[in-house]
Amino acid sequence: MKIVIVGAGAMGSRFGFMLKQAGQDVALIDGWDKNVEALQKDGIIANYNGEEIQQPIEAYHEDAVDPELKADLLIIFTKAMQLEATLQKTQAYTHNETRVLCLLNGIGYEDILRRYFDEDQIIIGNTMWTAGLEGPGRPKLFGDGSVNLLNLGKSDAAVSGAHEVIDIFNEAGLNGVYEKGIFYLIYKKLCVNGTMNGLCSLLECNMAELGATEANREIVQQLVSEIVAIAQAEDVEMSREEMIAHVEECYNPETIGLHYPSMYQDLIKNNRSTEIDFINGAIADKGKKYGIATPYNDFLTRLIHTKEELLGAK
Ligand SMILES: NC(=O)C1=CN([C@@H]2O[C@H](COP(=O)(O)OP(=O)(O)OC[C@H]3O[C@@H](n4cnc5c(N)ncnc54)[C@H](OP(=O)(O)O)[C@@H]3O)[C@@H](O)[C@H]2O)C=CC1
Numbered sequence: 235m236k237i238v239i240v241g242a243g244a245m246g247s248r249f250g251f252m253l254k255q256a257g258q259d260v261a262l263i264d265g266w267d268k269n270v271e272a273l274q275k276d277g278i279i280a281n282y283n284g285e286e287i288q289q290p291i292e293a294y295h296e297d298a299v300d301p302e303l304k305a306d307l308l309i310i311f312t313k314a315m316q317l318e319a320t321l322q323k324t325q326a327y328t329h330n331e332t333r334v335l336c337l338l339n340g341i342g343y344e345d346i347l348r349r350y351f352d353e354d355q356i357i358i359g360n361t362m363w364t365a366g367l368e369g370p371g372r373p374k375l376f377g378d379g380s381v382n383l384l385n386l387g388k389s390d391a392a393v394s395g396a397h398e399v400i401d402i403f404n405e406a407g408l409n410g411v412y413e414k415g416i417f418y419l420i421y422k423k424l425c426v427n428g429t430m431n432g433l434c435s436l437l438e439c440n441m442a443e444l445g446a447t448e449a450n451r452e453i454v455q456q457l458v459s460e461i462v463a464i465a466q467a468e469d470v471e472m473s474r475e476e477m478i479a480h481v482e483e484c485y486n487p488e489t490i491g492l493h494y495p496s497m498y499q500d501l502i503k504n505n506r507s508t509e510i511d512f513i514n515g516a517i518a519d520k521g522k523k524y525g526i527a528t529p530y531n532d533f534l535t536r537l538i539h540t541k542e543e544l545l546g547a548k
């Protein structure tokens with residue numbers, strides 16, 4: 235099976251590295267010139283749990299993909315705001331039976347994917363793996379994780395396609411789980427991203443520092459209440475109290491509390507645009523659709539966009 239990963243940043247490199255190490259036939263596609271040059275020259279040089287491992291890998295710039303390349307499995311790890319532009323280019327290296335797996339943070343990707351692929355080709359999910367980049371071609375890969383996924387279409391072929399991906403992931407140690415309640419998990423993760431990412435970026439702190447403040451609690455509770463109300467409007471059952479407790483687990487400095495969320499790294503560290511429109515912005519949009527007030531998510535979205543403008547984020 236030919237696996238093509240589009241978006242060879244931190245997460246794309248993690249999945250590419252682990253799948254290639256497990257003997258899979260993997261190609262990476264990316265739009266960042268220096269990253270592609272490094273991958274083509276030296277492969278992935280991973281800091282893998284403290285050990286440097288070099289893994290040669292096939293890699294292309296998004297504007298110079300080999301016309302012979304055809305993906306049986308396409309994994310998307312661009313940033314959310316690059317998804318639509320990426321999908322417009324994928325037709326060149328996909329076919330009618332390509333499975334497309336999207337693991338981006340945020341919500342609503344199934345609606346975008348349906349515009350480009352048949353429902354039976356689409357697999358949605360989320361992942362608890364994390365990754366960072368120390369430089370072009372140099373991912374920093376620490377810790378453990380898992381991938382929850384579910385076929386969007388209902389046909390036998392769609393179900394077996396998702397199971398095939400899980401088998402491949404498990405052989406590579408990526409811990410794939412077939413998850414019928416995938417939308418619950420997607421909203422559960424959104425509760426974390428919809429609070430920690432925007433607030434830590436605006437306040438320029440890590441999650442433990444945010445959690446140590448008294449004044450943040452009301453804001454976090456209001457953001458989560460709005461997210462849970464939208465999930466419920468979409469028939470995803472979840473408890474507000476459980477989700478607030480889940481978010482508060484992130485404050486623990488002995489687990490992930492010392493982490494600066496990816497949005498902080500994008501905006502504050504790397505001066506790049508954020509995924510806010512697919513996190514809090516998506517909640518505000520759905521609030522308008524369902525007639526549910528989402529003032530905290532709306533305000534947070536606008537504040538992050540204001541900060542992007544002030545910092546001249548690209
Ligand atoms: N990192 C993590 O721990 C986790 C991330 N996710 C999600 O996975 C998706 C991918 O995230 P992630 O891999 O972290 O994103 P990255 O920013 O590492 O990579 C995404 C893309 O950004 C570009 N890029 C990255 N760094 C630079 C740079 N310094 N200069 C120029 N371009 C750069 C690259 O291509 P291009 O030039 O074409 O933009 C790359 O394909 C997101 O939806 C994220 O929310 C989910 C779970 C955990």
Ligand SMILES: CC(C)(CO)C(=O)C(=O)O
Pocket residue numbers: 339364426427430431490493494495496497
């Ligand atoms: C680690 C975590 C859960 C923090 O919000 C995350 O997903 C991110 O950094 O984007």
